[in-house]
Every structure is written in C-alpha cells, then in structure tokens.
Amino acid sequence: MSASSSNLESLITLLVPSTRVDSQLRRELVELCQEILTSHIGQKQEPDLAQVADVVKRRLLQLSPNGTSALKFTNLLSRLLDEPVLSRKEESIIFLQALASSSGPSTIRPTLPSLTRPPPFRSTATLVPTEATKPAPKGKSNAEILQEYRILKGYAHIPELLLLRDTLYLLQGISGKYVYFSLQEDDENKIVFADDAAYRIPPSTRTLIHRLSELGYLYTRVDNFVREREGTAGVGMIEQSLCHHLQTQLTEYYRLIAVLETQMGTHSDSDSATTETGLSLRRLDVWVNEWRLRMRMMSVCVEGAREAQGGALVNLIHSYTDNGDPFVRQFTDQLLEEVSRPFFATLHKWLFSGELYDPFSEFFVSVDAGMENMPHMHPSSLVGGISLSGDGGFNGASGDADDFSTIREGGLKLWQAKYQFRQDMLPMFVGEAFGKKIFSTGKSLNFIRYSCHDSDWVITREKMSTTGGILQYNDITGLERSIDAAYRVASHRLFEVFLDKFKLLDHLSALKNYLMLGHGDFSDQLMDALGPSLAKPANTLYRHNLTATLETAIRSSNAQNDGTDVLRRLDARMLEYSHGEIGWDVFTLEYKVDAPIDTVLDPDSMEKYLKLFRHLWQMKRIEIALNKGWMRVTGGARTFLRVPELEPEWHKIRLIMAEMVHFIKQMQAYCRLEVIECSWKILIEFLNKKEGDLDAMIEAHRSYLDRVVKKILLWNPKHGKEEHLLNQVKETFATILQFREATDNFYNHCLSEAARRDQELDAERGVYTGASTTSPLHSQELAGLLNRVKEYGTSFSDRAQVIVQHLTVHPDLDCRFLGIRLSFSDFYRTRKEQQLQQKV
Amino acid sequence: MSTKEAERISSAQQTLDILFEMSQLLNTQLDKETLATCVGMIENGVNPEALAAVIQELRRESVALTAQSAATSPAEK
Numbered sequence A: 001m002s003a004s005s006s007n008l009e010s011l012i013t014l015l016v017p018s019t020r021v022d023s024q025l026r027r028e029l030v031e032l033c034q035e036i037l038t039s040h041i042g043q044k045q046e047p048d049l050a051q052v053a054d055v056v057k058r059r060l061l062q063l064s065p066n067g068t069s070a071l072k073f074t075n076l077l078s079r080l081l082d083e084p085v086l087s088r089k090e091e092s093i094i095f096l097q098a099l100a101s102s103s104g105p106s107t108i109r110p111t112l113p114s115l116t117r118p119p120p121f122r123s124t125a126t127l128v129p130t131e132a133t134k135p136a137p138k139g140k141s142n143a144e145i146l147q148e149y150r151i152l153k154g155y156a157h158i159p160e161l162l163l164l165r166d167t168l169y170l171l172q173g174i175s176g177k178y179v180y181f182s183l184q185e186d187d188e189n190k191i192v193f194a195d196d197a198a199y200r201i202p203p204s205t206r207t208l209i210h211r212l213s214e215l216g217y218l219y220t221r222v223d224n225f226v227r228e229r230e231g232t233a234g235v236g237m238i239e240q241s242l243c244h245h246l247q248t249q250l251t252e253y254y255r256l257i258a259v260l261e262t263q264m265g266t267h268s269d270s271d272s273a274t275t276e277t278g279l280s281l282r283r284l285d286v287w288v289n290e291w292r293l294r295m296r297m298m299s300v301c302v303e304g305a306r307e308a309q310g311g312a313l314v315n316l317i318h319s320y321t322d323n324g325d326p327f328v329r330q331f332t333d334q335l336l337e338e339v340s341r342p343f344f345a346t347l348h349k350w351l352f353s354g355e356l357y358d359p360f361s362e363f364f365v366s367v368d369a370g371m372e373n374m375p376h377m378h379p380s381s382l383v384g385g386i387s388l389s390g391d392g393g394f395n396g397a398s399g400d401a402d403d404f405s406t407i408r409e410g411g412l413k414l415w416q417a418k419y420q421f422r423q424d425m426l427p428m429f430v431g432e433a434f435g436k437k438i439f440s441t442g443k444s445l446n447f448i449r450y451s452c453h454d455s456d457w458v459i460t461r462e463k464m465s466t467t468g469g470i471l472q473y474n475d476i477t478g479l480e481r482s483i484d485a486a487y488r489v490a491s492h493r494l495f496e497v498f499l500d501k502f503k504l505l506d507h508l509s510a511l512k513n514y515l516m517l518g519h520g521d522f523s524d525q526l527m528d529a530l531g532p533s534l535a536k537p538a539n540t541l542y543r544h545n546l547t548a549t550l551e552t553a554i555r556s557s558n559a560q561n562d563g564t565d566v567l568r569r570l571d572a573r574m575l576e577y578s579h580g581e582i583g584w585d586v587f588t589l590e591y592k593v594d595a596p597i598d599t600v601l602d603p604d605s606m607e608k609y610l611k612l613f614r615h616l617w618q619m620k621r622i623e624i625a626l627n628k629g630w631m632r633v634t635g636g637a638r639t640f641l642r643v644p645e646l647e648p649e650w651h652k653i654r655l656i657m658a659e660m661v662h663f664i665k666q667m668q669a670y671c672r673l674e675v676i677e678c679s680w681k682i683l684i685e686f687l688n689k690k691e692g693d694l695d696a697m698i699e700a701h702r703s704y705l706d707r708v709v710k711k712i713l714l715w716n717p718k719h720g721k722e723e724h725l726l727n728q729v730k731e732t733f734a735t736i737l738q739f740r741e742a743t744d745n746f747y748n749h750c751l752s753e754a755a756r757r758d759q760e761l762d763a764e765r766g767v768y769t770g771a772s773t774t775s776p777l778h779s780q781e782l783a784g785l786l787n788r789v790k791e792y793g794t795s796f797s798d799r800a801q802v803i804v805q806h807l808t809v810h811p812d813l814d815c816r817f818l819g820i821r822l823s824f825s826d827f828y829r830t831r832k833e834q835q836l837q838q839k840v
Numbered sequence B: 001m002s003t004k005e006a007e008r009i010s011s012a013q014q015t016l017d018i019l020f021e022m023s024q025l026l027n028t029q030l031d032k033e034t035l036a037t038c039v040g041m042i043e044n045g046v047n048p049e050a051l052a053a054v055i056q057e058l059r060r061e062s063v064a065l066t067a068q069s070a071a072t073s074p075a076e077k
Helices: A002-015 A023-038 A049-063 A068-082 A089-103 A129-133 A142-153 A160-171 A203-231 A237-269 A281-287 A289-307 A311-318 A326-353 A383-388 A392-406 A411-417 A432-451 A455-466 A476-501 A504-515 A520-534 A543-555 A564-569 A603-639 A644-689 A694-712 A724-765 A779-808 A813-822 A824-839 B002-025 B032-043 B048-076
Strands: A179-181 A191-193 A365-367 A419-421 A570-574 A587-591
Touching: A002 A023, A002 B032, A002 B048, A023 B048, A049 A068, A049 A089, A068 A089, A068 B002, A089 B002, A089 B032, A089 B048, A160 A179, A160 A203, A160 A237, A160 A281, A179 A203, A203 A237, A203 A281, A203 A289, A237 A281, A237 A289, A237 A311, A237 A326, A281 A289, A289 A311, A289 A326, A311 A326, A326 A432, A326 A476, A365 A432, A411 A432, A411 A694, A419 A432, A432 A476, A432 A694, A476 A504, A476 A694, A504 A564, A504 A587, A504 A603, A504 A644, A520 A543, A520 A603, A543 A570, A564 A570, A587 A603, A603 A644, A603 A694, A603 A724, A644 A694, A644 A724, A644 A779, A644 A813, A724 A779, A779 A813, A779 A824, A813 A824, B002 B032, B032 B048
Parallel strands: none
Antiparallel strands: A179 A191, A365 A419, A570 A587
C-alpha cells in the first residue's frame, strides 16, 4: 500500500502543483484519494478488452466521424497488445477511456455526484461550481403549490406510486386498492376507481389506467381459457397445443411484470416521486405496449377456439398470417408453428402409414364409426374418440354411419364411406388439391393394409418414411413434395396389389369373355347344350342341371384353359321367374367376386354385366336360331321339298332370312368390334399406365362399363327415350323368332306335302310305300301358313327400317355408324321410297 | 543481463509511447509523467475507474485552488 500511496502523492503533486508547498493540503488530498480508490466505483465489471475497445472506438467515431482516429486507435491497440511489459492492458485502456469520457463535454456520470462532498477544509464562501448545480429549494414550484393547495382543500391526488402498484395488479387481472375490476357479472370488463374524499385520481391518469387495464382484462380472458381447457377432458390436441403456446406467452408476460415490479421496488426506495430512473404510469404504458397487441391477438385466438376446432382452428389462425403488420404476422406464424404440430403428427401418420390417429376428430379426414368395426382395425382409433368430441357439428357424419352398417359392407362401400373428407377442417395452407391427395393416399394405404392384407409393405414404407424428415408448417414446399411422393408410391402400390396380387385384369377379362360372350366357342357350346332345356318352362329347370351343363360347356371349349380361380367364380343361375316364362327368359351366367376386388367390381357393375349378358345372350340365341333355319331352308328345301308351285315362296323366305342374318351379324359385329373391344382397349391402357388412385381405377372401370352398356343397349340420352331403341330391337328379335317358327311350320307342311306327292308317285308306279295317311294339301291351311310367314317377314322389315331410321339420328356416333352398316347401300331408304311410291 | 534490462526498458518506453498516443487520441489531457504514474498504479492493482475518478477530483481541486489563489492574490496586492 505504501508504494501506491507514494505513487498517489507524486500524482497529487503533479496535478495539484500547490501541494508541493502545502503539505497539509497534500495529506488531505491523499486521504480523499485513498477513500475514492477504496470505494466501489467500477469494481463490478470484469474487464473485457474487446468490449472496452469497442466502446472506445464508438466514442472516437462519435468525435470524428471520418474514422481516422478510430483506425489509429485500432493500430495502437494492436501494437500495445504486442508489447510484453504490461500485464493489465485492459485496465489501462479502461482508465483512459474513463478519463476521456469524463472529460468529454456532455457526459454525465451519475455515480460521481453522490461521491462529491465538499472538502472539509473549504470555507463557506467557496465558489466551487459544483455547488451551483444543486438547485436550492428556496422557492416552491407551481406544482408544489398546487399540491399543497389540494391537500388543503381535501382532494389531494393519490400518489402515483400507489396507483402504479394498483396498475401492476390490474395487469395481472387482480383488483387493486384504489382501482379495481367491477364485480358485476354483466360488465366484467369495467374498472372502477375508488373515489374517497381524501384522494382524487385526475382524469388524465384515469384514462391512462383504463388503457393499461385493457391488458389486464385480456389477460384474464386468456388465462381463464387456458385454465378451463386444462381442467376439462376431451380437448383436442390442436387446442391443447394452443393452450401450451398461450401458457408460454403468459409466462413471458409474468416475467415482464416481475421486472416491472422490481423496477417499482427500487424506485420506491428513493423518496422522490419524480426521479428519472423509476417507473411511472406513462413508462408502464410504453413498456406494455407490445404486449397489448400480443394479448389482443391471443384473445382473438381464444375467441376463435371457442367456436372452431381442430383444422378449422388452424385455418382461423392461418387467416391472420396474411397481415401487413410484421408483428402480427410473426406472432401468428409462431403460433401456427406450435399449434399445427399435432396436426402434422396426425398427417404424418395418415400419409405414411394410412392410420388415422385422431382421437378428438380434428383432422380433415374422419372415420365412419360404422365402418370402423371392420376386422383388423387398429385399436387406436376407437369409437369412443368420436363420441368424445364435444362439438355437435359433426355428429351428422356419424349418424349416417348407421344407415351404412345395415347395408352389406361391400368393398366399394368400405372404400368410399369408411373415411370422409371434411372440407371445413382442411387447413388452408395445404390447399384443396393436396388435401384430396392426402386423403386419397391415406385411404389407399389403409385399404392396402386392411382390405388387401398387405400390412408388411405399409410398415416397411412407414419405417422408410420416418427417416425422411418431419412435416412442418414452415416447410410447405417440402410438405407438398412428400405428399406427392407418398401419393405416387401409394397409388402405384395399390395398382400393383390389384393387378398382381388380386389379378384384377384376369377377372376383368373373364367378365369380358364369359359375360360378354367374348369366348365364341364357349358360348356356342353353352348354347348347344342349354338350348333344348331353355325352351322349357322356367319352373321345370333346375339349377344343378344348369351348372352341370355349364361345366360341360367349359370342358368342351377353350375356356378350360382359364385359371381355376376364374372358373370357380363362374356360375349359372336363374333369375326370379314368374308364371309362363321359359328358360330363355330367366337364365343367366354369373360371375362372383369377393373383397377386395368388389371395390372395383361393385354390385352395381355386376348388375350391368348381367344386363349386358342377357342382351348378348339373346342376340346369340337369335343368331343360332337363324343359322339353323338358314341351313334348313337352303339345304333341306332344295333337296327334299319338291313342291314346285311353292318355290317362289321359298325364294321370298330366303330373301327375308338373308336380311335377318345380315341384321344380326351387323348387330353382333358392332357390339364386339365397335363397342367392347374399343372400350376394353381404353381400360387396358389406363391400367397399364398405373397412374391415379383407386378412385381413378373405379372410375375407369365404371366408364368402361357405362360406355359398353350404353352403346350395346343403344341407349339414347334423351329423357324418356332411353330404352326406346332397345325395346325395338327386342321386338325385332321376337319377330325373328316368330318368323323362324312360321318358317318351320311351313317347312313341315312342305315336307309332308312332298312326302304325300312322293307317295302318290310311288303309287302310280305301283310301289306301295305306306298308307296314304295325309290328306292332300288344303289351300286354306297353306294360305294361313304363308300369310303368317309373310306377316312376320314384313313386320321384321318394317321394324328394321324403323331401327335404322332411329339409328341414323342417334346422338351417339357409333350407333349412327351401326345404322349405316345395317342399311348399307341405302337399302332401307330406297325400299322406303319404293313403298311410298307404291302407296301413291 | 544488461542487454535484457535494456530491452525491457526500451519496450517499456515503447509501451508508454503507445499509451500516450492513445491518451492524446482520447483527449485525456494527461502528460507523459502522470500517465506513467497512473499506469504503474494500475499495474499494481488499482481500480482503473476509481483512479480516473481520482484524477478528475484532483483536477477539480487544482482548478479550485488556482481560482482561490487568483481571487486572493489581487487582494494581497
């Protein structure tokens, strides 16, 4: 210490030259300086060179903005650091800096005044300038006079300090002593000022407190919300995370209040109410200004959360992100990040494993409660989760479920109704197209997993995807990419499963080959084998006979080469028959499908297939009947029927029959080549592309089938005329059959006539060939037969003409083309003209 | 030994020069001798900020004293 005191003495002599002579003064100064040195000035901080250098540089820049001195200082500093002598360089620089700043013109050192004490040796009349800085409290200021006056009058203002404390209470939603929240239930957001006679709160202060207390009110609301949600069960996860976010925000808010409180505490230590460092109401206002905005936002969210739920809540918050105010934007972004996390967790599970884990039904996909009880359902998605949701808005969906459960749960129903897309729950930042994709992807995965029993694949996929990263709100593009990828993979897999594992293509071609009579040899065989028995009344037919015949037909045709899985499903059956119907009317082939193929080949589609089969079967029947008739007419008539006078009649019959054959052949060619094969090609192309999801597949098959049905049944889109043409064609078929019957009768008649004549000839030659049992030809009978033949012939012609006429104006191009085929070389038109001319 | 000592002295001189230049740059109005004393004190562990306060105080004293003497000297004359 002696070294330092000698140093001090030399310092004093250097700075205060008069001490060289005045030793007493020197001693006093030494004492003073010692005191200063042992005081606590600047002892708290740890010296940090970089920081100090920074301060100095800033200061230098302030003094000379061109920066040369700062640069110079940097140079000097680096040189100084190279020098090994000094051990406390930082302190030296701090010392220099402290001196420099104290000698600056405008800097005020707040710690110094408290230390400056008038030196004891000083006489009363010193002219030290420091004295002048302290205002002598001789005359009272106007404010003080006013204050005294008020106290005198009995309505003094409450000291701001007390109000400040109350306001801090208000900020926490607690009533203060002088200012408190109104206790009435109806106007909870009012604050009341306690006006006692002794203390008055001036109006300006009241306004200020009003402003401040808004925060307290908002705080109460948010806090109530959070607490309410904490206590109740069944709060959605999104809401829970909202609460969590709010709670963190509130904690921040508590921190602010704590800081403010300490400020107030330090301030209240010093006596004066006007110090510049303490807290005042106005300062408080500034401090909490940002929080006011934040609280408002939170309060808005809280309000929204009461009405919306789940995705809709996310939506609501998202709607605030489109705000010009960066503060609001940032706040909502942050909030959304937090709030959407459970949503994304659900999304992840749904997108990559096809599981809907949504116990509070907040996701934009909802599960159908009735469908949920399908076997192998995951236990996580219990029915209880649905019923827990307090919101009544979506109970309609679960109400529908009851209707579905009564219906047999086909694959299609399962696919279409098990999960539902909820538009209002879809967050806007996802977008509807992507929402649909997500929906479809999850559905596909779920379907693969549970309906196709291919869960291994899904699990593998899930494992792979979890390494890929987490879905987040702030990474929308990444989200979209992963959605796209997942969608592609899932639909591709679904196609694979359907085509490879479940052999959809085999089934489709089997339907085409059997129900649409694509296998010609098979249908010929079947027709041959069944034909005789089908002519019998329906009630004499037995199903086992039919199946046995079917078996025979399969065995004797190329169909035997088809897989057993396909043949197993093929079955013959009779429809519900009524009295008087024959086998032709009720016979049908059937193809049985089961899950999950019935998702594509749903019962409706099978119905259509059956309808097609019946029509085509009928056509086939006509064709074969005509073929046989033609054989008879051309072969038999020429060889046995030697009735020369009836030859022209036979010629006429042949003409009409040729027309009929042409009609049927064209009809069949049209069905086969123009309709079935063309549609089939489109379907196959789609299936080979392997794009789109199961919905697309169902849609493709449906359009294929619709196309076929419409064109084969010559369906007219005009209302009321849909089946007009079909009925015409059916009547034509009936006419052909009747004609065939009439021809047969005529044939028989001719045959017996020919036989009679042969007998007569034999008798003439004296050869007895048998008793002449038959009477000679009655002209009346013959005329009746011929009449009938002619009648059916013309009726057929007329009908064909009408059909052609209708077909030429048919809206469908293919049908119109059929008309052209039927009336090739304008056969029917010219004939019509001839008829018209004849009439004229 | 002597060369080392000389080296030490010269480097100390240099350090002082640098510090003096800095002090001029910062406009502390310290002369070289005072600066040397102060740096020595700081090296001995005196709190720099307190030391700065001391310098301030002494300056003020000096000013006050000269003012006093200026005020009294004409009266003496």
